[in-house]
Amino acid sequence: MHAIVIPATRGKQSVTPSATGTVWIKKFLDSRLRGNDKKRVSDNMPKTAAPKSLKGKTSLKKEQQLELYRWMVLNRAFDDKISLLYRRGLVIGAAFSSLGQEATSCASTYALNKDDIIGPMIRNSGSMLVKGMAPRDFLANYMFRVNSPTGGRDGNTHMGDLRLGMIAPVSMLGCTIALCSGFVLAARMRGEKRVALTWIGEGSTSTGEFHEDVNFAAVMKAPMVVIIENNQYAYSTPTSKQCLAERFADKAIGYGIKNAPTIDGNDALEVYETTKKAVDAARRGDGTQIIEAITFRRKGHAEHDPAKYVPKELVEYWEKNDPITRFENYLLDAGYANESWIEKLKAQCRQEVEDAEVWVNAQPQPDPATVAQGVYADQPHPAHENDDFLYKQKFH
Amino acid sequence: MAAITYIQAISDGLREEMQRDDSVFCLGQDIGVYGGAFGVTKDLITQFGEERVWDTPLSETAIIGNAIGAALYGMRPVAEMQFADFVACGFNQIVSNAAKIHYRWGPKVPMVVRLPWGGGVSGGPFHSGCMEAWFFNVPGLKLVCPSTPTDAKGLIKAAIRDDNPVLYFEHKHLYRLPKVKEEVPEGDYVTPIGTARIAREGKHATIITYGIMVHYSVEAAETLAKEGVEVEVIDLRSLRPFDKEAVLASVRKTSRAMLVTEATITGSITGEFAALISDAAFEHLDAPIKRVGALDTPIPYAPPLEQAMLPDVKKIETALRELLAY
Numbered sequence: 001m002h003a004i005v006i007p008a009t010r011g012k013q014s015v016t017p018s019a020t021g022t023v024w025i026k027k028f029l030d031s032r033l034r035g036n037d038k039k040r041v042s043d044n045m046p047k048t049a050a051p052k053s054l055k056g057k058t059s060l061k062k063e064q065q066l067e068l069y070r071w072m073v074l075n076r077a078f079d080d081k082i083s084l085l086y087r088r089g090l091v092i093g094a095a096f097s098s099l100g101q102e103a104t105s106c107a108s109t110y111a112l113n114k115d116d117i118i119g120p121m122i123r124n125s126g127s128m129l130v131k132g133m134a135p136r137d138f139l140a141n142y143m144f145r146v147n148s149p150t151g152g153r154d155g156n157t158h159m160g161d162l163r164l165g166m167i168a169p170v171s172m173l174g175c176t177i178a179l180c181s182g183f184v185l186a187a188r189m190r191g192e193k194r195v196a197l198t199w200i201g202e203g204s205t206s207t208g209e210f211h212e213d214v215n216f217a218a219v220m221k222a223p224m225v226v227i228i229e230n231n232q233y234a235y236s237t238p239t240s241k242q243c244l245a246e247r248f249a250d251k252a253i254g255y256g257i258k259n260a261p262t263i264d265g266n267d268a269l270e271v272y273e274t275t276k277k278a279v280d281a282a283r284r285g286d287g288t289q290i291i292e293a294i295t296f297r298r299k300g301h302a303e304h305d306p307a308k309y310v311p312k313e314l315v316e317y318w319e320k321n322d323p324i325t326r327f328e329n330y331l332l333d334a335g336y337a338n339e340s341w342i343e344k345l346k347a348q349c350r351q352e353v354e355d356a357e358v359w360v361n362a363q364p365q366p367d368p369a370t371v372a373q374g375v376y377a378d379q380p381h382p383a384h385e386n387d388d389f390l391y392k393q394k395f396h
Numbered sequence: 397m398a399a400i401t402y403i404q405a406i407s408d409g410l411r412e413e414m415q416r417d418d419s420v421f422c423l424g425q426d427i428g429v430y431g432g433a434f435g436v437t438k439d440l441i442t443q444f445g446e447e448r449v450w451d452t453p454l455s456e457t458a459i460i461g462n463a464i465g466a467a468l469y470g471m472r473p474v475a476e477m478q479f480a481d482f483v484a485c486g487f488n489q490i491v492s493n494a495a496k497i498h499y500r501w502g503p504k505v506p507m508v509v510r511l512p513w514g515g516g517v518s519g520g521p522f523h524s525g526c527m528e529a530w531f532f533n534v535p536g537l538k539l540v541c542p543s544t545p546t547d548a549k550g551l552i553k554a555a556i557r558d559d560n561p562v563l564y565f566e567h568k569h570l571y572r573l574p575k576v577k578e579e580v581p582e583g584d585y586v587t588p589i590g591t592a593r594i595a596r597e598g599k600h601a602t603i604i605t606y607g608i609m610v611h612y613s614v615e616a617a618e619t620l621a622k623e624g625v626e627v628e629v630i631d632l633r634s635l636r637p638f639d640k641e642a643v644l645a646s647v648r649k650t651s652r653a654m655l656v657t658e659a660t661i662t663g664s665i666t667g668e669f670a671a672l673i674s675d676a677a678f679e680h681l682d683a684p685i686k687r688v689g690a691l692d693t694p695i696p697y698a699p700p701l702e703q704a705m706l707p708d709v710k711k712i713e714t715a716l717r718e719l720l721a722y
Binding site: 149153154158159160170171175178182183187217219220375377381 | 455460535
């Protein structure tokens with residue numbers, strides 16, 4: 001974890017928890033219209049004003065809250081950079097933004113132990129950063145450099161690192177759930193109490209893979225937490241065309257997973273607390289847990305997609321419900337941070353990403369002569385030739 | 397040492413590997429308490445406990461996906477598909493995840509998927525198929541297909557010890573077939589992946605084949621031997637990687653080549669071998685390369701239909717005579 005300078009506090013020292021988030025999520029769910037195509041444009045238009053701050057009920061110390069906030073700011077700085085590089089043609093293929101979804105990735109991952117594992121999806125770049133992936137390695141993957149987790153063999157967020165407990169995503173949605181449960185079930189055979197955290201979009205819960213893998217994990221009591229990250233659009237498909245259940249978390253009961261909550265996914269502290277509780281339960285032996293986090297994808301599916309199918313007023317609403325701004329308001333109200341500290345932190349994070357880009361630009365692209373190397377494990381992957389960790393299997 | 401069946405050889409190999417290495421474990425439907433639909437894993441749960449013999453829910457994709465996850469951890473899982481046909485329900489995890497992980501980001505995926513495969517048992521369209529060609533086209537996978545008890549044991553061990561995902565095709569018609577029973581070598585041994593075996597030596601023509609067709613081909617060759625024609629039969633044993641040198645050496649010796657597969661012929665793996673021979677041994681050939689396989693239909697249930705669809709000794713013999721007469 002990065003060292004963080006704590007600002008001098010001012011104003012009141014404690015935060016009175018308000019019911020804002022809880023009330024909001026109830027109203028949000030009430031406002032969901034389902035199965036009526038004519039009303040599709042207002043599909044998920046909440047009828048209540050966006051919350052300005054956080055509930056603020058947390059076990060995290062002030063320093064931890066500031067650290068978590070920093071991860072979210074770094075996550076956004078990183079995503080901003082990716083968007084920019086994509087527009088300049090320096091990131092090619094697909095670039096996926098997590099704009100507005102930083103809390104669901106960063107705050108949930110913050111609830112893990114070092115040896116726990118994550119199975120991120122494309123919009124969980126924040127989880128990878130929190131788990132220890134350096135921005136420069138991450139960026140190097142996007143920019144297909146030899147010194148990157150895949151060495152140019154796969155793009156965007158499709159990378160993993162077992163040292164950091166990170167399983168690489170694939171484009172076939174749902175598949176990562178089984179890899180995560182298999183990993184922690186194997187760890188359990190060795191007497192280790194490791195927990196897996198993975199995410200799935202609300203759209204991907206329509207796959208057989210989701211159903212089969214969650215059911216399997218539940219039966220095997222795999223110590224795993226699955227966050228259904230409901231960002232309300234799967235590419236261009238709104239939730240009403242995805243599933244008629246009132247809540248996506250309702251799917252849990254069919255697997256015998258009880259008390260699956262639906263939470264305000266833009267309230268970082270609520271995401272943290274809910275995930276922590278689920279992670280602790282999984283570690284205790286209570287089996288697989290499900291959480292639905294309501295958030296919103298504020299950009300298109302990928303950078304190429306202007307997302308004209310999303311009503312403007314809906315995007316505007318969610319701009320007001322920004323997880324970073326809300327966290328800031330909370331920190332300011334609590335007197336945990338002041339505006340100059342926030343500005344300084346944002347500048348630091350932007351600089352960190354700038355530095356990463358400078359490093360990446362100095363790295364070579366992969367040598368075409370290596371294209372066939374390491375299709376099988378009989379030869380090392382060109383980017384990991386001297387990697388004792390991978391090739392001597394020291395990871396357990 | 398007593399002769400053992402093909403199925404016994406697989407069971408013995410599995411048990412010995414589980415004894416040798418505690419990272420080896422099995423998972424699949426009905427494989428524990430029940431002992432597996434065919435009994436391959438019979439009594440393993442008694443010996444190794446449910447920790448290492450997982451009776452799983454009915455989901456091929458979850459079984460394979462969890463095996464991949466366990467392999468990433470460093471275990472050596474052996475997943476059973478109840479029938480090879482059902483791997484269609486787990487296809488994605490094999491081709492999208494298992495096959496590509498090492499190439500993409502470096503970790504090894506040491507896992508085995510066992511696939512009871514093949515027809516001749518009136519299993520019908522969903523319990524008799526040959527799907528090796530689906531996977532033959534996928535870099536990152538290894539495919540093995542023993543035809544004898546010796547290789548059944550040697551290859552299950554080699555597959556388990558391999559650091560890559562290996563699809564182990566076990567022919568269910570061979571499981572308890574008395575005539576393939578044989579004594580297997582004593583002690584610990586492996587059949588190296590990627591090595592073929594000469595099932596029958598000959599000099600007038602070469603049959604390149606695998607699985608149960610090895611036995612049918614040898615039988616057809618024996619018939620012709622009574623007429624003074626000696627046909628060589630190559631048992632591939634491994635399809636990916638396959639033993640190019642053994643194939644080419646035999647064809648260069650005999651100058652006539654025939655591929656025999658139990659699978660539907662169009663798009664079967666035989667085309668790849670025909671291309672190899674044509675590329676690398678064309679000047680040695682005295683006749684066009686011949687292929688024998690199943691008709692291009694789903695595999696039917698009724699014995700007269702199934703027999704009409706699948707290759708058999710007689711069909712192989714007829715094709716051989718054509719090849720030799722050219």
